Amino acid sequence: MIKFFTHIKFWLPFVIIAVLVLVLELVLRKGWWDSMIEPRSYLGNAVYRVQALREFGLEKIDWITVGDSRTDWGIEHNEIFEVQHNNGITHLRMSFESSNFLAIQETIDWSMAHMPNLKGILIGIAEENLAHLNDVTKQFNVAWPFRDYMDEEHYTYYIGKKTRLKWIFQNAVVVYFKDLRNFIKDHSNRLKSIRNYRKKKYKNIFMFNRNVPTNVCALSLDSLQQCTKQAAILKEKTIRLNGAERFVKLVCGSDYSKYRAKNTIGMPFIDPQIQKANQKNWHYLFEKILDKGLELHVVVLPEHHLFDYAVKPKGADSLMNDLIKQFSPRDHFTVLDLRDELKKTNKECHYFSDPLHYNNKGKKLITRRIIERLAPDRKKQQNKSQTPKVDKITRLTFELEL
Amino acid sequence: MLFNSFQFFIFLIIVLIVSAVLRRYSKRAEIWFLIVASAFFYGQWNWTYLLLIYVTIVTDYYLALKCFSSNNPRHFLNISLLVNLGILGFFKYANFLMSSSQEVLQLMGHSYELQMFDVLLPVGISFYTFQSLSYTIDVYRGNLTPRQKLRDYALFVSFFPQLVAGPIVRASEFFEQLDKKRNFSFVMAQSGVFLIFLGLVKKVVFADNLALFVDPVFDHPQGVSSVRTLLAVYAFAFQIYFDFSGYTDIAIGVAKLLGFTFPKNFNHPYISLSIQDFWRRWHMTLSRWLRDYLYISLGGNRKGAIMTMRNLFLTMFLGGLWHGASWNFALWGLLHGIYLAIERFIDHYQWLKWNLDNTIIRLIKWFLIFNLVCFAWIFFRAQDFSQSSTIILNILQWQGDWSIKDVPSLIILCMPLLHFCTAKINLSGRSGTMPTTEYVFWQLLFILGLIVLTPEKAASFMYFQF
Numbered sequence A: 001m002i003k004f005f006t007h008i009k010f011w012l013p014f015v016i017i018a019v020l021v022l023v024l025e026l027v028l029r030k031g032w033w034d035s036m037i038e039p040r041s042y043l044g045n046a047v048y049r050v051q052a053l054r055e056f057g058l059e060k061i062d063w064i065t066v067g068d069s070r071t072d073w074g075i076e077h078n079e080i081f082e083v084q085h086n087n088g089i090t091h092l093r094m095s096f097e098s099s100n101f102l103a104i105q106e107t108i109d110w111s112m113a114h115m116p117n118l119k120g121i122l123i124g125i126a127e128e129n130l131a132h133l134n135d136v137t138k139q140f141n142v143a144w145p146f147r148d149y150m151d152e153e154h155y156t157y158y159i160g161k162k163t164r165l166k167w168i169f170q171n172a173v174v175v176y177f178k179d180l181r182n183f184i185k186d187h188s189n190r191l192k193s194i195r196n197y198r199k200k201k202y203k204n205i206f207m208f209n210r211n212v213p214t215n216v217c218a219l220s221l222d223s224l225q226q227c228t229k230q231a232a233i234l235k236e237k238t239i240r241l242n243g244a245e246r247f248v249k250l251v252c253g254s255d256y257s258k259y260r261a262k263n264t265i266g267m268p269f270i271d272p273q274i275q276k277a278n279q280k281n282w283h284y285l286f287e288k289i290l291d292k293g294l295e296l297h298v299v300v301l302p303e304h305h306l307f308d309y310a311v312k313p314k315g316a317d318s319l320m321n322d323l324i325k326q327f328s329p330r331d332h333f334t335v336l337d338l339r340d341e342l343k344k345t346n347k348e349c350h351y352f353s354d355p356l357h358y359n360n361k362g363k364k365l366i367t368r369r370i371i372e373r374l375a376p377d378r379k380k381q382q383n384k385s386q387t388p389k390v391d392k393i394t395r396l397t398f399e400l401e402l
Numbered sequence B: 001m002l003f004n005s006f007q008f009f010i011f012l013i014i015v016l017i018v019s020a021v022l023r024r025y026s027k028r029a030e031i032w033f034l035i036v037a038s039a040f041f042y043g044q045w046n047w048t049y050l051l052l053i054y055v056t057i058v059t060d061y062y063l064a065l066k067c068f069s070s071n072n073p074r075h076f077l078n079i080s081l082l083v084n085l086g087i088l089g090f091f092k093y094a095n096f097l098m099s100s101s102q103e104v105l106q107l108m109g110h111s112y113e114l115q116m117f118d119v120l121l122p123v124g125i126s127f128y129t130f131q132s133l134s135y136t137i138d139v140y141r142g143n144l145t146p147r148q149k150l151r152d153y154a155l156f157v158s159f160f161p162q163l164v165a166g167p168i169v170r171a172s173e174f175f176e177q178l179d180k181k182r183n184f185s186f187v188m189a190q191s192g193v194f195l196i197f198l199g200l201v202k203k204v205v206f207a208d209n210l211a212l213f214v215d216p217v218f219d220h221p222q223g224v225s226s227v228r229t230l231l232a233v234y235a236f237a238f239q240i241y242f243d244f245s246g247y248t249d250i251a252i253g254v255a256k257l258l259g260f261t262f263p264k265n266f267n268h269p270y271i272s273l274s275i276q277d278f279w280r281r282w283h284m285t286l287s288r289w290l291r292d293y294l295y296i297s298l299g300g301n302r303k304g305a306i307m308t309m310r311n312l313f314l315t316m317f318l319g320g321l322w323h324g325a326s327w328n329f330a331l332w333g334l335l336h337g338i339y340l341a342i343e344r345f346i347d348h349y350q351w352l353k354w355n356l357d358n359t360i361i362r363l364i365k366w367f368l369i370f371n372l373v374c375f376a377w378i379f380f381r382a383q384d385f386s387q388s389s390t391i392i393l394n395i396l397q398w399q400g401d402w403s404i405k406d407v408p409s410l411i412i413l414c415m416p417l418l419h420f421c422t423a424k425i426n427l428s429g430r431s432g433t434m435p436t437t438e439y440v441f442w443q444l445l446f447i448l449g450l451i452v453l454t455p456e457k458a459a460s461f462m463y464f465q466f
Helices: A002-006 A008-030 A042-056 A069-074 A077-086 A101-114 A127-131 A144-149 A161-169 A172-185 A187-199 A201-206 A224-236 A243-252 A255-262 A272-291 A306-311 A316-327 A360-374 A378-385 A389-401 B006-025 B027-043 B050-069 B073-107 B125-141 B150-158 B171-179 B186-219 B226-257 B275-281 B284-295 B304-323 B327-348 B359-381 B385-397 B407-425 B436-453
Strands: A063-067 A091-093 A120-125 A295-300 A333-337
Touching: A002 A008, A002 B186, A008 A172, A008 B186, A008 B436, A042 A144, A042 A172, A042 A201, A063 A069, A063 A077, A063 A101, A069 A120, A069 A360, A077 A091, A077 A201, A077 A360, A091 A201, A101 A120, A101 A144, A101 A272, A127 A272, A127 A306, A127 A316, A161 A172, A172 A187, A172 B436, A224 A243, A224 A255, A224 A306, A243 A255, A243 A306, A272 A295, A272 A316, A295 A316, A295 A360, A316 A333, A333 A360, B006 B027, B006 B226, B027 B050, B027 B150, B050 B073, B050 B125, B050 B150, B073 B125, B125 B150, B125 B171, B125 B284, B125 B304, B150 B171, B186 B226, B186 B385, B186 B407, B186 B436, B226 B359, B226 B385, B226 B407, B275 B284, B275 B327, B275 B359, B284 B304, B304 B327, B327 B359, B327 B385, B359 B385
Parallel strands: A063 A091, A063 A120, A120 A295, A295 A333
Antiparallel strands: none
């Protein structure tokens, strides 16, 4: 029997597979598969963005917006682009859904290295970004083209089990695996999707605007007790849940939330290890941007109050305050604190499509606040130019497509 | 612990290495180790129910010894039947019997609410109970000398490759191999590894992907077009075949690596040209068990045509119920009983037989048998009678979109052809003697298939529930 396990018959298939994997790793790292990636996936989102940026001309870019899905879906990037363009600035979207610190930092470092005329960075962050160090395995998909800018010497990306297996998730074969498999399973849909995406790619890539008309007012989310009850009701539902319902079910339906609701236990304090790592990470990143002579504009995004009782550990607010306070005296550093922006309206639920993301109304409000800060004299400029808004956007889009 | 899990892969490697080392020094130590490993394997699902297996083992071990030495062996056989069927009956059929009685009472106008038992069905209980029962019956019939060592018997019943979903091995087959020097040849190892991969491909690549087509139709059949419903029924026929035969292939493969040869459980059932032939090819070890210990015990075909038909009905009805405590399974079994009885009837009256033997007649026969089997599968898969009647009505109404353009539908239509081709190639039969190039080709194909076509959600084996 041992003879068989040492025989060519047994190990040859595995050797061939290993060689194939190695070849595939090289092919993928060379980017030979990049034109076939599903555009709507995390990987496709990043790869197509970089392709578009290169075609557009990296040297033309003055400002970028970075952040996670709150920023990516929650800002009208076309509005920002238009306003900045009126000021003679080319401001493009470099935010990615599902990104956490790793992807944000890699994107910023890549942009600083590849955009020679970069003058400023707008970062959208929320308190929650400072309170957790989430699973980073997905981040290699989210920010794959920027992977070379991972800097473990200065940043702490992982705390916990996944650290040991990180080398697996950094391989191209692993990152591209799902994409390749889905292509094999359904190549006709993929080709259709790529064709469709190419037709309108710049509008999609730079003028991204997600239409989310729904709100969360139908859900009872005033307290953790209400939220857990709501989650229990949603658990019983047999029809497909919408995004907001799925979020509530996931967060408030967990055993931990139920336990806390039952025993009226508040959120715990941030893990000191995570707190230390996050302080160090964000501090070093801000420092690096400012040292480069770039302008740094931090937008502190509002969160649904569900985050206070069910997601965000205690102390996240003071962590954010400390960070802002530390950098406030610095030149080229500005903060737009929108944390209370929605709470003070008393109609918070009208501004969220789910407790994490803003809907059209929320997006409009946040974009307006950012624009007021970026271009306070916008109205004056608009009156001067007398150009209808629609024409301007069309013209800008046309310019971009050139 | 599922055969298609990483956990099992690690478990198997450890078991193979440790048993190989122990075997060199002491056979007894190896047997004890395999018993412990089997207990660990089963305990991963539920440690408490492990006790149940040992109750069965200890009871049947002592009863078989008593049965052999006693002047009144029938007495001990009856106790064995009572204990085994009692445990099986309680855990599997008690709630079913009570809910059925309640429904009957309600029909008669009595509204009496019976309290159901809050028990979990022990995984593989039907399999190990039948295997253990066969031992005491064989001893009673004088076909087998009882084992003197409890450990041998404990391994026979609890041996992990066949513990939860068969194949149902006969005691004589198992002990013969345990007593002789077991075969650890190159051919056994090659065949074992090949069958494990073949089984994984059948389960993960074919069965789990077919489930993605079948489940939505059977879960919500209302409004589904006739063609899609029919395709879902055909797809289920292949899903259950790939699922169960995949499990069996892995079980046989693992057993081969440990030096045991298990009986074949499937032989391309969907190429059958008669229902009798189907049962000679489908779950062969269960068919054999039902024939030897139930059908023959009932009198078989020795007491005239009417009694033969009664025995067939009864055997298949109980065979159906063996699969699950539901009238759906009973009906599935009964349908097969009816099919077999009709076949007997046709066989009896020679003039009814189609004696023409050409390709077209064979094709018609195949088509008829395949569709009859698929029709019965509707009851097997459906949750209840209303769901099965919706499925049947969907097909009969012949409505909705007729087009078959999507790739899964085309693949399902090609399944019978694939089945014929694999029957011709006979991969599992030749697995030990395949030349290097062919062996490497298939293994490569299997591994690539597993990497690329594994669905995101791993499903458990369907026959675990029985």
